[in-house]
Amino acid sequence: MEAHAGANQRIARISAHLHPSNFQEGGDVVIDRANCRAKGGAPGFKVAVLGAAGGIGQSLSLLLRMNPLVSVLHLYDVVNTPGVTADVSHMDTGAVVRGFLGQPQLENALTGMDLVVIPAGVPRKPGMTRDDLFKINAGIVRTLCEGIAKCCPNAIVNLISNPVNSTVPIAAEVFKKAGTYDPKRLLGVTALDVVRANTFVAEVLGVDPRDVDVPVVGGHAESQYCLFCHR
Structure with missing residues (x-):
């Protein structure tokens, strides 16, 4: 009987961890x-x-x-x-x-x-x-x-x-x-643009992308300009 009660308590603790009371799919959560x-x-x-x-x-x-x-x-x-x-x-x-x-x-x-x-x-x-x-x-x-x-x-x-x-x-x-x-x-x-430029230039040159550092001017825009490859 005691073992059964202990098991129920452990299950309740695990359930409370997996389904915390402060998470509700609807309504408000007060924090x-x-x-x-x-x-x-x-x-x-x-x-x-x-x-x-x-x-x-x-x-x-x-x-x-x-x-x-x-x-x-x-x-x-x-x-x-x-x-x-x-x-x-x-x-x-x-x-x-x-x-x-x-x-x-x-x-x-x-x-x-x-x-x-x-x-x-x-x-x-x-x-x-x-x-x-x-x-x-x-x-x-x-x-x-x-x-x-x-x-x-x-x-x-x-x-x-x-x-x-x-x-x-x-x-x-x-x-x-x-x-x-x-x-x-x-x-x-805008790090994504720099990472992409490094990867593309490394592929063209046949080198490790970690050894390439390409400055990108303009960030994530239609007019972004790669100083290395001029495009």
Whole structure:
């Protein structure tokens, strides 16, 4: 009888870990700043990934969970967040992972964050111009940045959503309107262009990409210009 009761207790503990009470697919999740770090957890950065269920977001969330500097990781998206949260939370590292699903939970995902990374948005599809891409992603970025301005105005914001050279100014205008704009805390992530240039040039030259360093001017735009290959 005692063994049976002990087994039930262990199952209950495992169930509580896999299905934390602060995750709800509908309704609100109440998280205040005092509870943003797990009890007994190591100090570190509190990071939110907005668009965590996407192709970039899933890989990025996994890397952040593995980073020893991250103590709390909030994963937000409008679809599929529960599955991604479950997978990432099973990593045997110290960061606490919480999932948030849908617009009603955006503010809870952002409360108390030190860093917000935004890979949210739609990818560019065949036949879609950068103007078409901008019309869709600009609205997504605007909504997310309004939440940031309200819930974590001092957070560093990394924007990955394309076209980066256009979405960053959108974010800047949102923050200016809210009175929270700090140019040192808003960053557009364009490392992808440098990585691609290094890889393509290395293929042409037949060398290791790690030995190539190609400056790229213009970032992620139609007019980007490779100084090495002049195109």
